Amino acid sequence: MPAKGKHRRPKSRSIARGFAAAGTGGAALALPLVGAAGAHAAPAAAPHAPSAVQAQPIAAAPAAAPAPAVYTVVPGDCLSTIAADRGVEGGWQQLYADNREAVGADPSLIHPGLRLSLGAPGGAGAAAPAQAAKPAGKPAAAPKKQAPAPAAAAAAGQRTAKAAADRQAAAPKASAPKAAAPVAAGAFVAPVGGGVSTAYRMSGAMWSSGYHTGVDFIASSGTQVRAVGAGTVVSAGWGGAYGNEVVIRHADGKYSQYAHLSQLSVTAGQSVTAGQGIGLSGSTGNSTGPHLHFEIRTGQSYGSDIDPIAYLRSKGVTI
Known part of the structure; x- marks a missing residue:
């Protein structure tokens, strides 16, 4: 029977088991612990983040300039009328200079079927190329027009109609062409009135x-x-x-x-x-x-x- 008043020192079972485990299977137990620690210390590599520098768009190559327009002469044509009708900058003189080899030494001698170059585009008759649109913010909405009141719209329509009638009345009226005066039999006249x-x-x-x-x-x-x-x-x-x-x-x-x-x-x-x-x-x-x-x-x-x-x-x- 134990002595009264003495305390027994309790055995430390957990420590003993711990050391025993370490002695018998320490290597087996240590490896999982180290692996787990490593997994927490070095997480799996994340996928590569996209580069902060965005790829710049490749500029489109400039479009090739269109070939000069070609006009084929038809009966009744002349350089002056072709230049005027087609808006050739520089008139018939420039048109002749551009086609001197085809026309020849005489600018007046053109014939049906002759092909004439109307020069490089961008002249009087060519439209200017549109400028590239710059990126901009959202365009502001156009202010809506307030519909006029019915009475105001009717009054405006009457004013417009009256103004049109006044302009038509003030415009000079074209006179009908006068018939040529009869010519006596056997008489002669000039072919035209000009000198x-x-x-x-x-x-x-x-x-x-x-x-x-x-x-x-x-x-x-x-x-x-x-x-x-x-x-x-x-x-x-x-x-x-x-x-x-x-x-x-x-x-x-x-x-x-x-x-x-x-x-x-x-x-x-x-x-x-x-x-x-x-x-x-x-x-x-x-x-x-x-x-x-x-x-x-x-x-x-x-x-x-x-x-x-x-x-x-x-x-x-x-x-």
């Missing part, structure tokens, strides 16, 4: 014969051209360097020729009277601008020309 711009027999290398075989009358494009005297149309159509032309045989055996017309209104074999409209002036064929080339010939063909002004004056025409 002479290039005289007969003027010398120059631009004419194949070395001189001007007729006279040029001032006539803007679309001017009515009249037969100088009664006669029969022997030809009406394309005449090469003369463009659209009409040739008329008169009662005295002479022939009148009207060249560079923009429009014909007679046909071969048709009878015409003095002063009758036979076509409209223009600049077709070998021509640098609108006018009327007029000849008087002793025969139907080129090379039989005589002084046209002297002939008309001999018929009583004042020029």
Whole structure:
């Protein structure tokens, strides 16, 4: 029986087991503990974070400049009208300079089917390229227009209608074209009302014969051209360097020729009277601008020309 008042020292079982475990299976127990510690100390590598520097977009290569426009000459064309219609910067002179090799030494000598370069784009008729839009914030919404009150809208409509009526009343009214005065039988008239711009027999290398075989009358494009005297149309159509032309045989055996017309209104074999409209002036064929080339010939063909002004004056025409 234990002595009274003495305390027994309790055995430390946990410590003994701990040391025993360490002695018998320390290596087996130590490895898991170290592995667990390592797992907590060095977590698995996280996936790579995206780079802070974003890839810059690759600039698109500049688009190749479009090829110059090409125009194919049709009957009735001339350099001046082509340049005006197509908006060629520099006019027919620049158009001729760009196509001198194709046209040749004479800027007036163009023919149907000839292909003309209208120059590099970006001229008078080309649209300017749009600038690249810059990134911007959200555009502000356009302020909404407040609908007018019904009475105000009606009043505004009445004012607009009245203003339109006033403008129409104030505009000059176009007068109808006056009919040509009748010409007495056997009489002669001038082919157009304009004066002479290039005289007969003027010398120059631009004419194949070395001189001007007729006279040029001032006539803007679309001017009515009249037969100088009664006669029969022997030809009406394309005449090469003369463009659209009409040739008329008169009662005295002479022939009148009207060249560079923009429009014909007679046909071969048709009878015409003095002063009758036979076509409209223009600049077709070998021509640098609108006018009327007029000849008087002793025969139907080129090379039989005589002084046209002297002939008309001999018929009583004042020029």
